[in-house]
Amino acid sequence: MEMQSKVTTLENALSFINDGCVLMFGGFGGVGNPPTLIKGILQKGTKDLTLIGNDAGFPEIGIGKIVSAERVSKLITTHIGSNPIAGKLMVEGKMEVEFCPQGILAERIRAGGAGLGGVLSDIGMGSMIEVGKQKVEMGGKTYLIESALQADVAIVHAKKADYFGNLIYDKSARNTNPLVATAGRVTIVEAEEIVAPGMLDPESIITPGIYVDMIVESEGVNWKWAWE
């Protein structure tokens, strides 16, 4: 069977990312954010984004650049401490921020991609996290209902992709990427290397290609790292 190639141009991929859209991103502290797609979004001028992802990056690293450029109206995340501009925009009322415990954000994204309405969690009971959330009793314990998250577009970074979109990742750059890949109505992968189907060992594939809609080739990770 001949598999249709999902490899496309950056320009075509960016045509799916438009003002006001809900954009979910893979990556943790900049590591595993897709740099070529982020650069493209910045250059295109896309704004009023609702961003969903682990953190706000660093001011000049990864997804942080989009936050710093004031393109985000709402951010659903776990942590903004590494990007002081995010804190400033939040305090000034220019960007709404919804905080979620890190593993629960991962589970909400997983649920979104797995056709579930949400997850039951006992994390953050008695803290600001429970404010406004529905509670349920289950097995004698009280849980918060944490709603599932989906996005118009999910952007992902992978080490290798085949044309069909089967993905493998690179060490700790995997982080939220396999989860995010499942939760976009359109999922765009930026891959360091693109190979023909059959070149990846099916046992080693982390993200099966059915989750992926488009693949663009990465211009490479030339980021300045937090520690440099």
Place this chain on the structure above:
Amino acid sequence: MGMGIEVRNRMASRAAKEIKAGMVVNLGIGIPSLVPNFLAPETEVLFHAENGVLGMGPSPSKGEEDAMLCNAGGFPVTVIPGASYFDSATAFAMIRGGYLDMTILGGLEVSEKGDLANWVIPGKRIPGIGGGMELAEKAKKVIVLMSHVNKHGEPKILQECTLPLTARRCVDLIITDMAVIEVSEKGLLLKEVMEPFTEKDVREMTGARLLVREGGKK
């Protein structure tokens, strides 16, 4: 918090003594990240990073860093033989599932009941939660490493936390630049006083009652 590297190293070295062979341990950013420097090299510990690494090794030497292999703070690490990589959902499933023996975290305030506040100073500093809530609530043992007082010289160990809580009744041991304090059923137990401080100094700088177990104090 204005503590010199010597003081921070001493706190980290004290925390390292709590780590036993065979443990799975997660370290927070800041002073906790110094702890591995004080472990005996033969101590077999699996360091867990919530960005998806189990089996972190020492920091790489300069020039040997791998941009794709970092800890949760974004700093380059190495891995030991037997290490594994996984996604964030798995990383936190391990934490919530009770597979972590210990976490060593920073703190803004700790109450005498072991409540921890370490994620926000309303109106001032809003770093966010990160993985702190899950680690604090679900690790089997929670050690907080922090300065004994805040930058205004006010106690950070209090009867009740004033800042928004990260988790209730989660802290087992507090290690500061002045003392080592255990959170027990009966209250806070002063176990050790750090030089050059006296027990009186510690009491004056602590906003909660401190018990002393006979023979338990150095």
